[in-house]
Amino acid sequence: MKKSILTLAIAVTTITGFAQKIVIKGSDTVLPLSQKEAESYMKKNSGKSITVIGGGSGVGIAALLDGSTDIAMSSRSLKMDERMKLKDAGKAIKEVIVANDALSVIVNPANKVGKLTREQLEAIFTGKIKNWKEVGGDDMPMVVYSRETSSGTYEFFKEHVMNRKNYASSVLNMPATGAIIQSVSQTKGAIGYVGLAYVTKDVKDVAVSYDKGKNYVIASVENAKNKSYPIVRPLFYFYPEPKEKQVKPFIDFILSAEGQKIVDQIGYVAVK
Secondary structure: OHHHHHHHHHHHHHHHHHHOEEEEEEOOOOHHHHHHHHHHHHHHOOOOEEEEEOOOHHHHHHHHHHOOOOEEEEOOOOOHHHHHHHHHOOOOEEEEEEEEEEEEEEEOOOOOOOEEEHHHHHHHHOOOOOEHHHHOOOOOEOEEEEEOOOOHHHHHHHHHOOOOOOOOOOOEEEOOHHHHHHHHHHOOOEEEEEEHHHOOOOOEEEEEEOOOOOOOEOOOHHHHHOOOOOOEEEEEEEEEHHHHHHHHHHHHHHHOHHHHHHHHHHOOEOOO
16 A cells, blocks of 8 residues: 555656646757746746756757757747748747847957958858958958857858858857857957857957948947847747646746846846
């Protein structure tokens, strides 16, 4: 009898634990925000379990398709082919913008170049400009870093900065945002791009111009809010409609005044 009661207790605990668990996968950009929000949410709601895993926006969206995540984090919108695959799989998906993010262009602190136009950035990442002397810097080869193709940041930068041009074959694709920070900090001729919240004193933020050099603006929360900085994007959560009851309390927390305060603290831009 005791053994039966114990077995039943374990089964109930497992079922309850499963029902209260949320898995979130995807964008490395959204990762630190989701981790902090989850930590705060779990402190206020004992018995709730949230697991947050990075890997890139594409990884999160693929996990929606195979059912291995409850929420996909993404730093870009769903692509048309992804929407079609989800539709074909019979998965109705809901979309929520949980924060906004300014995308920072970074160089090594020893680099004297402190500003670049959008056109120069396009030429650098497509391989037309290969030496820093071409943009007012020292005679030094450029080492160009990008996120890998599964990254929403990779897609966003290509579309909004590179005018949909292809990356040069010489560009070094990195598996995570932190790897770009580390590589740029250690390589004198390096340039890359990261979400604003990742920027550290080990790299230098470059001011960007979208009006052919008339005005240069540095990435910051304030400049993103006042819309003077040109490279700002929404950060998304995608989830299947049948999961709404399970995930909505957590999403509501992120969108609350408390949750949006965390957005600002982490270095993103609140949506409300």
